[in-house]
Amino acid sequence: MARTRETFVCQACGAVHPRWQGKCDACGEWNSIVEEKAPPPASARPLPRSKGKARMELVDLKGDAPDAPRRKTGIGELDRVLGGGLVPASAILIGGDPGIGKSTLLLQAMAAVANGGGRAVYVSGEEAIGQIKMRARRLGLANANVELAAETNLAAILGTLEAGTPPDVVVIDSVQTLWSDTLDSAPGTVTQVRACAQELVRMAKSRGTAVLIVGHVTKDGQLAGPRVMEHMVDTVLYFEGERGHQFRVLRAVKNRFGPADEIGVFEMTGAGLTEVLNPSALFVGDREARASGAAVFAGIEGTRPVLVEIQALVAASPLGTPRRTVVGWDGGRLAMILAVLDARCGVGLGSHDVYLNVAGGLRIGEPAADLAVAAALLSSATDSPLPLDVVVFGEVSLSGAIRPVAQAEARLKEAAKLGFKSAWTPSGLKLGSTPLPVVEIGDLAQLVARFGDLPRPARAKGT
Template sequence: MAKKAAVRYVCQACGAVTPKWAGKCESCGAWNTIEQEAPLPLAGPARPGGGTRPGRIALASLAGEATPPPRVRTTIEELDRALGGGLVPASVVLVGGDPGIGKSTLLLQATCRLAAAGRRVLYISGEEAVDQIRMRARRLGLDAPTLDVAAAINVTDIAGTLEAETDLALVVIDSIQTMWLDTVDSAPGTVSQVRATAFELIRLAKQRGFALILVGHVTKEGALAGPRVLEHMVDAVMYFEGDRGHQFRILRAAKNRFGATDEIGVFAMTDLGLVEVPNPSALFLAERRGNVAGSAVFAGVEGTRPVLVEVQALLSPKGGDGAPRRSVVGWDTGRLNLLLAVLEARCGLRLNTMDVFLNIAGGLRVGEPAADLAVAAALVSAATGRPTNAGAVYFGEVGLSGEVRQVAQADARLKEAHKLGFGQAVLPRRVARTNAPAKAPDGLELREIGHLSDLVAMFGAAETEERKGAE
């Protein structure tokens, strides 16, 4: 007699299974996310003499030729860059982002371009009707008569359609949280439905050889909603970042089996949809004002692309009797607190009575430690009231003792700074045990520092020169 499956309760945030309901999930700490779900059917015990004989899998040797996977280019260069060179046939890409950030707009533009190039493309929406998709395409000025669109949520019907179609290059599912499988007794968007529908669609993509893009909802914290197992099932995970108050949008790869995981694609939101930004450094610095205290230019690297952004810092006297405020946009708050502590303990700056506000202009999220020196320059500039050199860029990692450490790809950072007309670069001092020193392009002065106190001394020297000039 087959064992009866027990009732189970599943967390809709992390997918953890518990035997009874609770207000808080012990696995992820989320509140009111545990819901009862119908148990999955249990298979009966295998009979020694019954059923079909199990098959065998094909074994291969590790020695052999490995050719790069073929690519299907979308002709949207920034999208292809983030994907690692284009879409790989039979691959599955999960795209997430805040509501209204532009996920559907970007994918509709990509599918229209592929269809116009003669590729067989299918766009399936579970959130919009066909007429709504047509209205959006008309508003964006897109014209692709060969693009097939559909409004459906039943994965069984979708699977039957995909199995009947031939020569499919790309299928877009917008979104996976709206898909429903009639063999799973739960509502769309639950952990069981998301896992089952994604598995069925991924199986079809691998079997039929078409690229599959799944759009995923995100939580309030910005993470992809649903079970983490969904991210492990796909080949690439892309996050669409950006503030709707800014025109810039960043497509960042968090996982990519066929390319680098630190590449980004930069777009600008316009009335006609998303427009590629081939030179993001110039766009991020377009509205920068020189000779302003609290501003410094950081020479960063995103993947293989050097990007120059402006770091802005503002200090004001603490109001009230509470702790001073630390407000950060586009950077890590913990890293800011670390730098403030180093500036106080190692350089003698008194910042514990000041409210500190830090912003990465343009809406870009910076995560590399090389931004430490640029942030420190902006903070020292704001604290002393002395503007940084308008023609200088900064990069370097800061340690707890105040030392400025070397960072990777210094040559690429310097070349980008020189290309945009900067005349000076403040960077870590090279040491004997490191590799070859950075090569400065002609016309770019290198100013090497080994400690944060050297950076503070630069602003003191500037103040002395101003006093001499006034006398």
């Protein structure tokens, strides 16, 4: 029997090092390298070919093929993010911060699948069966026909699931708690997580079972373990939310069976997670009070138009280095907007503290929010409130020009549905029909002209 060799593996990125060191050269993390035992590498000689026994089936691409049947989970927002429901033989990875509601959502989904006539199995490596039943009673799911197990041994889990009739849906909570007896590494290490995830995906493909795998996240919000795990699965979902908000956002970042970047919105209540059917009304909130520094952005999340309020506060700073605090948006993008306002429009906010917040705990990634951010900054700097019935969207270029964005009609229709009366948009949009009157803004200078006296940058003497 070949001897195993010792390797040193980074638990953050999976990079292998010949010896222990304090810092990983691949990802830059400190104290993340752990000694693991791995089998020796295969011989360099070519592998012997099989004598005609192994075969693979070849299927012609031409011809009609039915769409993959989907199983509804009974939770509309979850089905929306998945692309219409669970696809048999699919592997789905779900990550999120501790306590965000991953286990609660999956238990509710398994109860809905079981009540719809499907066989649902919930395997937990973090809770005892009594604890799961206690949570089910609190959620009103005590009578759901869900099969429970508390197990961390991968061989026992696979042996049970592959015996008899395969279940329709299986939840593994979580992959970091599983261990394979064929490896000497501890549970949660890169080697164990990679091997366990690979076996679960193999079981899903061979048995036709949809497998939902819960994964832990790092302090940066990324899924812990090797990056290859996200490549192995069919769908990757992130459960997002702020501790101070009761709202949760389920976001698809990879989906082989539906659109990526789709979101589902939930509200955490005492009875579990409930769906939010109109997230635009939720994120815009109460806008009866007329306050400066607030602009409503008409965005697109996946296939869904979402309206969200962007709040900005600009205040004179007593510090030599003013603060730049951003919640829910890209800090580098904010620095770019401030630089363009200074260089192209003469609006100097370099000596001011700038705070930017996306209301409701939503995170925005699309550049179409640039114009709304600029409008909120100018509104706060001049203490001039924007009209309550205006939505704003557009991308700001480094030259100060406002670039058109995609799906403008869908954004305008969503704003009209919520009672907005006009929109500030980039010029040159090709709109078939405009449900709202549109005010076209060609560059940032035109936006600046809509506000009063603005801070000017301090110039050195003699310039």
